[in-house]
Each structure stands twice: as C-alpha cells, then as structure tokens.
Amino acid sequence: MNWYEFLLRNRNEVFERSLEHVGLVGASMAISLAIGLPLGIALVSRPRLQRWVIGAANVVQTIPSLALFGFLIPVPWIGGIGASTAIVALSLYALLPILRNTITGIAEVDPAVVESARGMGMTSRQVLWQVQLPLAAPVLLAGIRVATAICIGVTTIAAAIGAGGLGVFIFRGLAMVNNQVILAGAIPAACLAIAADSGLGYFQRSSAKR
Amino acid sequence: MTSLSDGFQDRYALEFRAATYRLPSGTPLISGLTLSVARGETLVLLGRSGSGKTTTLKLINRLLEPTEGEIFITGRSSVSWDPIQLRRGIGYVIQDAGLFPHWTVERNVGLVPRLEQWPEERIQARVREMLSLVGLPPEEFAKRRPSELSGGQKQRVGVARALAADPPILLMDEPFGALDPITRIDLQKEFRALAQRLQKTIVFVTHDVREALFLGTRIALLDQGHLVGVYAPAEFLKATEPEVHAFAASLGFDGAHEGAK
Numbered sequence: 001m002n003w004y005e006f007l008l009r010n011r012n013e014v015f016e017r018s019l020e021h022v023g024l025v026g027a028s029m030a031i032s033l034a035i036g037l038p039l040g041i042a043l044v045s046r047p048r049l050q051r052w053v054i055g056a057a058n059v060v061q062t063i064p065s066l067a068l069f070g071f072l073i074p075v076p077w078i079g080g081i082g083a084s085t086a087i088v089a090l091s092l093y094a095l096l097p098i099l100r101n102t103i104t105g106i107a108e109v110d111p112a113v114v115e116s117a118r119g120m121g122m123t124s125r126q127v128l129w130q131v132q133l134p135l136a137a138p139v140l141l142a143g144i145r146v147a148t149a150i151c152i153g154v155t156t157i158a159a160a161i162g163a164g165g166l167g168v169f170i171f172r173g174l175a176m177v178n179n180q181v182i183l184a185g186a187i188p189a190a191c192l193a194i195a196a197d198s199g200l201g202y203f204q205r206s207s208a209k210r
Numbered sequence: 211m212t213s214l215s216d217g218f219q220d221r222y223a224l225e226f227r228a229a230t231y232r233l234p235s236g237t238p239l240i241s242g243l244t245l246s247v248a249r250g251e252t253l254v255l256l257g258r259s260g261s262g263k264t265t266t267l268k269l270i271n272r273l274l275e276p277t278e279g280e281i282f283i284t285g286r287s288s289v290s291w292d293p294i295q296l297r298r299g300i301g302y303v304i305q306d307a308g309l310f311p312h313w314t315v316e317r318n319v320g321l322v323p324r325l326e327q328w329p330e331e332r333i334q335a336r337v338r339e340m341l342s343l344v345g346l347p348p349e350e351f352a353k354r355r356p357s358e359l360s361g362g363q364k365q366r367v368g369v370a371r372a373l374a375a376d377p378p379i380l381l382m383d384e385p386f387g388a389l390d391p392i393t394r395i396d397l398q399k400e401f402r403a404l405a406q407r408l409q410k411t412i413v414f415v416t417h418d419v420r421e422a423l424f425l426g427t428r429i430a431l432l433d434q435g436h437l438v439g440v441y442a443p444a445e446f447l448k449a450t451e452p453e454v455h456a457f458a459a460s461l462g463f464d465g466a467h468e469g470a471k
Contacts, residue, residue: 116308119271119381120322120371121298134312 003183010184014169018188021165024083024158025151025192028090032147036095037140040102041128050103057096065093065154069161086155086163093154094147101143105136138208145200152193156185166192222246222282223379223411224270229279231265239265241435242279249378252405252412254426256419256457262435263415267381270413271300283379298322301372301380301410305387307364309356315341315367316352322375340370345400362393369401373408380412386421398424419457422446431457 007014043050060068068089072079078088109132117127133140159167169185172178224247231240240262247253255263268274269281272293281288283296309318316337317324323333338348344366356364365385372380386394386401402425405412416422422429423443431438431453438453447458 110308110311112304112306112308113310115273116302116304117310119268119273119297119302119304119308121294121296121325122321123294126325131310135310 003180003187006180006184007187014166014184014188017164017166017168017185018192020163021152021155021167021189021192024086024090024155024163024165025148025196028087028151028155029094029144029148031087031091032094032098032151033144035091036098037102040099041106043099044103044106054096054100054103057092057099060092061096065089065157066160068092069158073161081162083158083163085161086158090151090154090158094151097143097146097150099143101139101146102136105139105143106132108139109135138204141200141204141207145197145204148196148200149193152189152196156189221248223249223284224413225282226266226269227280227282229269229276229281231262231269231274232277238435240269240276243435243437245430245437245440247411247413249411250409251427252414252425254422254429255413255415255432256417256422256426256429257432258417260434261432263417263432264383265435266432267383267413267415270379270381271297271302298326298375299377299379301375301377303365303368303372303380303382303385305384307356307368307385309364309367309371311356313355314352315346315354315356315359316348318356318367319370319374321371322377326375336374337370340374341367343373343404344370346370360393361389362397365389365397369404373410378411380410382412382414384415384417387416387418394421401425419446419461 039053043053063071069086072085072089073081075085079085113135114127114131117131118124122130155163155165156167156170159165159171166185166189170182173181173183173185224245226243226245229240229243230238232238243262243266245253255266257263265274269276269288270283272288272291275289283291283300288296309315310321319337319340320333323336328336337352341348341351346363346366351359351363351367356367359367368385372382386397389397398421405425414422414425416425423446426443428440428442429446430440431451433453438451439449441449441454446454447461
C-alpha cells in the first residue's frame with residue numbers, strides 16, 4: 001500500500017488530525033503574539049532588560065522540543081498530558097522570533113521619521129500605531145513567518161504527550177515500523193508549513209511595498 | 211484649551227533665559243543661553259557641528275527640557291505647556307524632511323490638521339493650498355509617495371507639512387543641507403520670499419554662512435554650547451570675535467581680505 005492510498009483510505013482521520021494540528025498552531029501563535037508583540041514593544045527602549053529577556057527566550061529555543069514537552073508534564077496548572085501543555089511549549093518556541101523581530105523592526109525605523117513625528121505633536125501612542133508599527137511591519141511579519149514554520153514543525157512532536165495533530169501518524173508509523181503511516185503524517189504537515197509560509201510571505205511582500 | 215496663537219501678548223515669541231542643557235553624564239550641550247526671538251523674525255542659529263544648534267531647537271519644541279534656566283514660548287515657560295499642544299503649534303522641518311515613507315504626500319501634509327481633528331474637507335483644501343504654496347501642483351503630487359520625490363521636492367513637502375496647521379512658530383533644522391547647490395539656492399530664494407510673506411517667527415539652524423546671511427534677519431553664532439553673539443547680517447562679517455572670523459574665512463575672505471571687499 002502506498003502512502004497516498006493510506007491517506008485516501010484514512011482521509012477522515014487525516015483531515016481531523018490536520019484540523020487539530022492547525023488548531024494547536026493557531027492557539028500557540030495567538031498566545032505567542034499576544035505576549036511577544038507588547039513585550040517586544042515595551043523592550044525597545046529598555047536595552048538592559050531586553051538582553052535578559054532575549055537571552056531567556058534563546059535558552060528556551062535551545063531545549064529540544066521533546067525534552068521541553070517532558071519538562072512541562074509535571075508542572076502544575078499548565079502541565080499534564082494533552083493539548084494545553086503542548087500549547088504552552090509551542091508558544092514558548094514561537095516567542096523568540098516574534099520578540100526579536102518586533103524589537104529590531106521598531107528599532108530600525110528611521111530615527112529622523114520618528115523624531116519628526118514627535119516634533120509635529122504626535123503622542124507616543126500615535127507614533128507607535130501610525131508610524132513605528134506600520135514601518136516595522138515587514139520585519140514583524142518575517143518574524144511571524146519563521147515562528148509559524150517552527151510551530152508547525154514542532155507540533156508534530158506534541159503528539160508524544162497526547163496533544164493530537166499530524167504527529168499522531170508519525171509516532172504510530174514509528175511504532176509500527178511503517179513508512180507509509182509516517183508519511184501520511186509528515187506530508188500533510190509539510191504541506192501546511194509550505195502553505196502558511198507562502199501565505200505569510202505574500203503579506204510580508206505586500207506590506208514591504210507600501 | 212490655550213494654543214500658541216492666543217498667547218501673543220508678549221513681544222517676544224521665544225525667549226531663552228540662562229538655559230542650560232546637560233546630558234545625564236553631566237556634559238553640557240548648551241550653557242547659559244540667553245536669547246530672545248522677536249515675533250515675525252527669522253533668527254538663524256549658526257555654528258559648527260556639535261555647537262548646540264539642534265539642541266537649542268529641540269529645547270523650543272520640548273523634545274528636550276532644559277536642565278537649568280527656562281525657555282519662554284509666547285511668554286509661557288516651555289515646561290508649563292502641554293508638550294503635545296505646544297508641538298502642534300510649532301512647525302518642524304528637519305534635514306531629509308522626515309516624511310513618513312508609508313504615507314502619500316497628501317497625508318503627510320495633512321498630518322497636524324488631522325491630529326487636530328479638522329473636518330475632512332477643510333484638511334483637503336488646506337493640503338492643496340499648502341502644496342501650491344511650496345510650488346508643487348497638487349494634482350501632480352498629492353498622491354505620490356515620498357520615495358517618488360526628488361530631494362528638493364521632499365523638502366518642499368516638509369515645509370508644506372510644517373505650515374499646514376498655520377503655526378505661529380517654525381523650526382527648521384538644516385532643511386536644505388542635503389540638497390545639491392542649485393536646488394538649494396532655488397529653495398532658499400523661495401523660502402525667503404515665503405518667510406517675508408507669512409510673517410512667521412522662524413528659527414533656522416545651519417552651518418552655512420551664506421545661507422545664514424541670506425535668510426536671517428539676525429544671526430546667532432553658537433560655539434561649543436555658548437552664544438558668541440547675535441548679529442544683523444550686515445554686521446556679521448565686521449564682527450571682531452575670532453569665531454566669526456573662522457566663518458568669514460570659509461566664505462573666502464577673512465580679516466586680511468576685508469579691506470579689499
């Protein structure tokens with residue numbers, strides 16, 4: 001049996017697992033953005049604190065994902081077996097690129113533009129929303145793009161702690177020593193990654209054109 | 211709410227009283243500056259790089275606050291103004307114009323009127339009026355982005371933007387510094403005519419003596435954060451201070467040649 005025959009025969013489960021996968025990625029990215037964007041904005045003008053936070057995010061990034069999932073299981077409140085633990089770990093992975101690109105994106109906006117904005121009587125909030133964020137958008141979107149790609153990949157491993165997603169096929173295939181089953185998880189996951197990346201890439205390019 | 215235009219009972223538009231600005235490290239960028247700018251005049255702040263010209267300008271629109279002394283804007287201390295309100299009443303033009311690259315010319319020029327929540331049709335009319343004033347036909351330029359303008363055109367838009375809300379005071383920080391010599395002369399000529407017509411109080415920063423002599427009703431020479439003196443253009447080259455001589459020499463005549471002039 002070919003991997004695509006397996007896919008076809010099990011299309012209902014593949015579809016269901018894909019939805020789970022997208023759900024996990026979506027929830028993690030939402031949390032990561034909700035934390036990373038405001039935190040990044042707040043850190044732009046605090047270089048010392050910035051080093052610490054980026055350092056911490058870097059350390060998280062170096063922990064192998066399987067180990068991070070394992071570490072989180074015994075943690076009260078957020079831990080345990082299942083999707084919520086996976087979402088916490090995935091959000092942590094997505095945080096670094098979002099944080100770093102938010103900071104560099106805003107810091108790289110031409111200081112003359114920001115200064116004339118302030119000098120013309122814009123409030124800090126107006127400068128942020130009308131000048132800094134729109135001009136930082138391409139860099140910001142690049143960060144979101146990288147974070148999404150990482151997230152889709154790492155989510156396949158989340159199946160190891162019972163979070164579901166396309167990783168279920170991969171782990172099942174590994175256990176069965178059956179490449180077809182592994183591919184039935186890996187190929188849709190790769191397709192998701194490519195689709196997300198080119199979609200976000202389109203946004204990124206159109207934001208850079210403005 | 212008080213605005214800059216209501217506060218003109220005072221003779222001086224701007225007055226520095228022993229103003230000093232120090233960096234957090236203690237290094238002074240401006241030391242004990244005392245200087246008045248009368249309503250409607252164009253005061254040029256002349257000096258070399260690092261002489262404190264730009265710092266002086268930023269003390270006026272409160273991008274910086276004096277560490278000692280005070281600056282009065284239409285009779286009120288700068289720190290007693292709401293900074294946002296103060297800045298909206300002071301036009302600001304910097305080198306390279308500082309236009310927002312993601313906005314059209316039209317939107318850039320309409321910035322302060324829009325911040326001040328003018329009705330939309332009044333903003334539109336004002337933007338067109340301002341573009342025509344600086345010699346850019348609105349039908350041709352309104353929809354362009356700053357990246358589609360030449361250096362001189364950007365500076366014109368910068369001036370139009372600074373004048374859009376009709377502020378009584380205009381601050382200009384080397385606005386023509388980055389332009390080629392021919393464009394620069396054109397803009398200087400037009401700007402002088404505009405300044406005479408509009409009767410704004412203008413503080414103009416430059417390191418170019420020619421520009422200072424051409425545009426200023428008075429010239430304030432700064433050197434290492436200290437005011438050397440304030441001169442009428444006609445007196446400037448006759449002044450005896452060595453700092454003035456250094457500038458005069460840059461024009462091609464110093465003390466030795468002065469007799470021949």
